[in-house]
Amino acid sequence: MSDWFRESLYDHWSQSFLISRELYRSQGGMQDIALFETPGFGRVLTLDGIIQVTTGDEFIYHEMLAHVPIYAHGAVRSVCVVGGGDGGMLREVLKHRSVEHAVLVEIDAAVVEFCRSHMPTVSAGAFDDPRCEIVIADGLKFMAETDRKFDLIVIDSTDPIGPGGVLFTEAFYKDCARRLTAEGIVVNQNGVPFLQGEEITDTWRRRRPHFADVGFYVAAVPTYVGGFMALGWASHSTRPRTEGLDQIHARFVAAPVATRYYTPDLHRAAFALPRYIQELIPG
Template sequence: MTREHIEYIKDGWFREIHETSFPGQGLELKVEKVLYHSKSVFQDILVFQSATYGNVLVLDGIIQATERDEFAYQEMISHIPLYAHRSPKNVLVVGGGDGGVLREVVKHKCVESATLVEIDETVIKLAKKYLPGMACAFGNEKVQVELQDGFQFLRDVAQTDQRYDIIITDSSDPEGPAGAFFQKEYFQLLHSALNEDGIVIAQASENMWLNLDYICDLVASASSVFAQVEYCYTTVPTYTSGQLGLIVCAKHERTDLKHAVRQPTKSEHSQMRYYNTQMHTASFVLPTWAHHKLHRSRNP
């Protein structure tokens, strides 16, 4: 397959242009080689080798991960809730078929089980082949993989006694199979699937530079369900505008989401390239204009 057969690639450059989600701007990466391109049952999947960011995973035209900067996202979406919890044992990951979140979760000795729910098995297979540094935890004894729709999985959990200490929603953007992950009903299902001291974190799709109104609405929706809701962010060069927002929620009003209540062990710390306890707290500090608008939306 040549590059010219792929609509996202022209003249040797991958172009991420999505007028609905990211109007008026785009991102380009130089392509060295197309490694895979096809449509699964659920989405268009592209993997290519870039000139400067290593192998790149693209779903429906939007970059999901690159070998060079993926750790900035994987570490923050994983370790913020895990270190804000005093003793996380059972962890659920919804989405995240590339395996990056699982890799981070199993670094915690206190975690006894990590369940990944992924609807598209093709993503897992491609990650194992082309992103082995991310997919390295699939064989870990703590990990179980469920190939099904995350929304339905949570509906089924609600009918059982199974509950989780941490739930990480590592979905793609709110289109196609991931669209349901950004609705109030989803937050309600997350709430019912958590233990009383449980914490959930979800990527917010947008960030403060792109669509703060959307973030305000998302925080308001989550706040109608959870006792505590906070917004933080991480920096990832290959995400549109270089930043990605995260929504963090807790069932208990006294949970301190903004600070690590456990310190990384020496072994855990040696395996981290982005997260530290200072970064944990700093990620919740927003620029004045964003803080004011988000605060007003929560307390009109």
């Protein structure tokens, strides 16, 4: 009988992965870490029994959280990634030569070192880029105490349960708002609305008092089961989210990056929300 990994994020639905080979397991430190290979998704990293990243489909999530705000903004130079210890978000952000400095704030140093060693294709050298700074700290505390300003803040966190919950609070969003430049943007993973609809509603309500523009866009990531994954958006300016396709396309042509999912057309289309997601947004 083959070994299977079962992820039971929901009490009424689970997904399973056939394990070709278990590569690592550790139940010490801040989080339980496991890494295994699968026939269909490549290497799979789990924290506390929940899928975090697979080498098979991680490019979708990372590209959409990085390139959509960067091309929408048009002049991102400073970036802060909260979470993202696998390095995939840094990899995509640093593809843009306009980015002068990127700070990775990760609470668990073991995750960074583990991913450097066991999943090097995800970061693809981003940790060693001279523009990268790694800060091992609680993202909530960092954002409350830093005096830096960022053009883009990417919250690459786990779901709002356990340690990741503090990164979905109004207090954290308020601190993010203070750390943004005039046309700065905050993006984050916001769950799968078909199964986690309250995350959309709660995020909108908690962000609305602190930003001029609050919205969502979507991506289809196979690992995150349940339909579209929602990506949260907030900015002090209404301009970036409403940039037209011609402008986005022109920026992409002028400063192209290699992608497997993102395109300028998809960029614009991602903000067209299905009705069931629209109905989760108050008002």
